[in-house]
Amino acid sequence: MHNKTIAELARGLRDREYSSVELTQHFLNRIKQANSLNAFVTITEEQAMIEAKAADEQIVKSQAGPLTGIPIGQKDIFCTKDVKTSCGSKMLDNFISPYNATVVEKFDQAGAVMLGKLNMDEFAMGSSNETSFYGPVKNPWDISKVPGGSSGGSATAVAARLVAGATGTDTGGSIRQPAAFCGITGLKPTYGRVSRYGMIAFASSLDQAGPMTQTVEDAAIMLQAMAGFDPKDSTSVDQPVPDYLEVLEKDIKGLKIGLIKEFFAEGLDDECAKKVEAALDEYRKLGAEIKEISLPNLKLSIPVYYVIAPAECSANLSRYDGVRFGYRCEDPKDLNDMYIRSRGEAFGAEVKRRILIGTYALSAGYYDAYYIKAQKVRRLISEDFKKAFSDVDVIMGPVTPSTAFGIGEKTSDPIEMYFSDMYTIAVNLAGLPAISIPAGFSDNKPVGLQIIGNYFAESQLLNVAHQYQKVTDWHQQLPEQFA
Amino acid sequence: MEWETVIGLEIHAQLATKSKIFSGASTAYGAPPNTQACAVDLGFPGVLPVLNKQAVRMAVIFGMAIEAEIAPYSVFARKNYFYPDLPKGYQISQFELPIVGNGHLDIQVDDISKCIGVTRAHLEEDAGKSLHEGFHGLTGIDLNRAGTPLLEIVSEPDMRSAKEAVAYMKKLHELVRYLKICDGNMQEGSFRCDANVSVRPKGQQEFGTRAEIKNINSFKFVEKAINFEVERQIDILENGGQIVQETRLYDADKDETRSMRSKEEANDYRYFPDPDLLPVIVEESLKQEIKAELPELPEAKKQRFKDQYQQDEETASQLTATMEMADYYELVVKNANCEAKLCTSWVTGTLLGALNKTGLEISDSPIEAERLAGLLQRIADNTISGKIAKQVFEEMWQGKANADEIIEAKGLKQITDTGAIEAIIDKIIADNPAQVEQYLSGKDKVFGFFVGQVMKATQGKANPGEVNKMLKDKLK
C-alpha cells in the first residue's frame, strides 16, 4: 500500500480494496518503525484515525475527491489548530496553534488525513535539516547523509513511504533541494499561487508552499487542492486555478528548453552534470529542442538572497518575544532581559546569524548599500529570466551542485552550506515556479533535474515533468529497506 | 535677545472605522482587555495583514479637505522596535511614500489669518496599551487598541506661538470631526498631539534644536506645555547652554515638561517596505468619487452662513462650530418658513442657553430641529407673541408635544382681534383715569402701566404690537 501513488491509492479507496482507516494505520505503523529517521516532530495518531473514519464515510457515499482518505504529512511550518506547531524551533516548542493555515484547511476540506507534523530546519533556515531543535533528519537512502532542507522531514517521509504525500515550503530551494537529495518530486509554485496565511513567515517575498510527492501526477493532485486565491493573504494572486491534470499527457514535441550556461560552470559535480545531460537526452528523444541561454546576473543570486531573506526574516521573527506565546526565559530581571534571554535561549545559531545580518542590512547607513542594492539586482535577475522566457518555454538544469552530503559535514561553515542552493535561489527571487524530479543516481544517491516554468505556467511545468516520468522510472525507486 | 518660537505638530487621529486597519477585529472603545485582539492583532505566527478600504477612503477624504496631493502610489513600511504593546515587534506605518502629501490648513488667531502647511499625512496601525499599576511590579498589556487605524498628520514647523499651535490643533480637530473620519475624543485617545518645539534668535534662518513633547491630550495642556518648554529652552540658551534633542513628557500637575529618561540612544527603526503588503493604488476615479461626496467644509460653510443668513463672524462661527450645530440650524431654517434672523436668535439664544444650562450637546437636544421650527413658525405668523413662545418652549423641552398642540391645549393663541383688544383697552382706560391724567401730562413711563394692564387682562395673549398701536391712538 505504501508504495502506491496518491492517484493509485485514491482508486484503491474508491474501489474499496482497502479503507482509509487501514491505510492510515498502515502508515502510522511505518512511521513508528522508522522513528530513527526523525522525520516527524509530532504524530497525530488519534486525530488521524478520526479523520480516516470520516473519510471512509465519504468514500462509502461515493462523495470522495482525489485526496479523500489519503494520508499526508504537513511540514511543521503550517499552523494546525490545536496541534503543536514548532517550526523546528525551541521558541515554539510549547506552541499549540489556535488556528489552521489556509493550506491545512484546504487539505482538510479535501478529506486528506493528516498523519503528523514533519521535521524541518529551524524557521525554514537551512539546507540540510540540521538546524532543527528536534535533531537532524536522516536521508533514507543513506542515513549518514542529510535529506536536504529546510523541508527535510517532508522529503524523507515521502522517500521512505511514511506518507503518501507531504507539504513543504520553498524560500531558496527548500522543497526542490531535499526532493533532489531524497529522489522524490518537489514543486515550488509561482509566488502568490498558494496562500501564505498560517505558514510561519521566513522571508515574505520569497516563501511559497508546495507539494512533495512520489510522482508529478501526485504533485498535480496536491497542487490542485493547495492553489487558489486567499483573501486573508494580500500577496495571494487572484488568478483562476486551471485543471492541472488536464494537460499532463500533452505531447511535448517542439518544446523549447533553455539550458542556463551559467549553471554548468564550476561548482557542479561531474556525476550530477552527467545525469542532467542524460535527462536532456530523454527530452530530445521526446522531440524537444534544447538551446543554450545566458542569465548573466544569475551569479549574484546568492549575495542578493543573503541580504533580502535575512532582512525580511529579521523583522518577521521580532514577534517571538516571550510576551503572548512561545518560549519565555526563567526569572527575567526586566523587560530587556526578558527579550534578550528568551530570544537568545530559544533561537539556534543559524537563525541568529540571519537575524543579525538582516538587522545589519537594514540599519542606518547600510540600507541603501545592502537592502536597496539587493532589490535592484533582484530586478536584473528577474529581467534575465523574462528575456529568456521570450525565447524558450521552460528552463532546465541541475538542482544541487552535488548529491546529499554527510550529516555534520558542512555545519562548521555556514557559507559553504549556502552554496547548496546556488541553482535554486534565483527562482525564488524572480517568483517563478520550478520542479525537481528524480533523474538518476550517483554513488547510490539520488540526483535531481530542475525544470523552471514561466509565471503561473504550472500546467506546462507539470506536463513537461510528467512526460519524463513516463519514459523513466527513477521516481519509482525507493530505498530498499523501506520497500 | 529676541527669541522666536518655532513649533510643528504631529497629530495622531484614530480613524472612525468599524474594524481595524489590517484585521477584522472591532475598534469599539471600552471593551474588556484583549477581547478585541484577534490572531492578526496579536501577531501570532503565520498571520498576515489585509488593508481596510475605509481607512484608505478616510485618508483620501482628509487629503482632499486640506487640498493636499493624494499619492497615486503609496507604500506601507515596517518601523522596527521592541515594546510589549507592539505585538509584531514592528509597527506597520508609511515612510518614504505616504498616501497624502503637501496640504495646508488656515487658522485665525486674534482675527489674523495664517496658512499652516501640512507636510504629509500617512496611515499606520496603533499599538496596544500598557498598564503599569496593579500588577505587583509587572506591567499589564492590553492589545485591544493594537491595529486601530491612525492617520498621522505632520505639520510644517510654521507655528510661531502656543496660541497658533492651539488654533491649528483646534482647526484640525474640528475638521476631522466634520469629515466624520475621527470622533476627536481626546479623553479616549482618539486625537493625540505631539509638539516639536524649538527657539531661535529672531532673524536667524536655521532652526534651533528641537525637543519633542509627546502625547498631549487637551488644547489647554498643549498651550501650557509649549509655553513652559519655550521658557525652559530660552533659559538654557541665555545661560550659555545647549538644547538636547530629546523626547519629553508634559506633567499637568506640575505644569512642566520632563525628559523621558531612555537607556537607548535614538532608535534605529530600520524602515523597509512591508513585504506582506502591496503598494496602495488610489485611482483617479476614487478621487473623483470622494471629491463629489466631500461635505461642505467648515470655512466655506461659515462664509455661506454669513452671506446667506446675514450673520456676523461670531454668530456664523458659533453656528458652524460643528457639523451637528450647522445641520440643526439649517433644518430649523428650512422648516420654519420665516426670516433667518428669527431662527438665529432663537437657536443661539434660547436653545443654546437651555442646552448649556443642562450640559447637553446639540445632538442631545430634547427639542428636535423640526419641532423648534414649528414654534418659530407660530411666532412669525403672529399666532403667539415672542414672550408666550418662551413659555411654549419650556413645555416643549419637558415633553414631546409640538407647538400647535401646546398652544391649543393651553389656549395661548395671541389675541389679534382688534375689536376685542379695543374693548379691553377702553375698559382699562375707563378704569384708570388717574393714570390717564398722568400720561397726558407728560409722564411717558406710565405707558408701560397700561401695556401691563392690557397684558394682564388678556393673560399675555394680546398682540403686543397691536396693543401698543391702539393705546397710543387712544391716549392722545
Place this chain on the structure above:
Amino acid sequence: MALTAENVNSIAYLARLGIDEKDIDAYAKDLSGILDLVEQMSSVDTEGVLPMAHPTDQPQRLREDEVTEHDQRDYFQKLAPQVDAGLYLVPKVIE
C-alpha cells in the same frame, strides 16, 4: 567587510538577541564572511534600476470595513506565559 565583536554586540542589542560572550567572535567571523559574499553585488551597475520588492505587479487589495473577528481571549491566552485579569504580564519597563 570585517565586523568586530562590538559591532555584533550592538546589532544583537537592536535585535534583542542574547549571544553568549564565548560565541561573539565566531559570530563576528561568520557575519564578516557573509558580508564579503554580499559585497559581490557591487560588481554590477544598477543605476536607474527600480528595486523589486515583490514578484507580483498587482496593487494592494482592499478589505470591506466589517467586524469579522470576535472575542477569543480565553482560548488565545492559554498560550501565554503569564496573564492576569485578561492582561498579558511582562516585567516592568524601566523608564
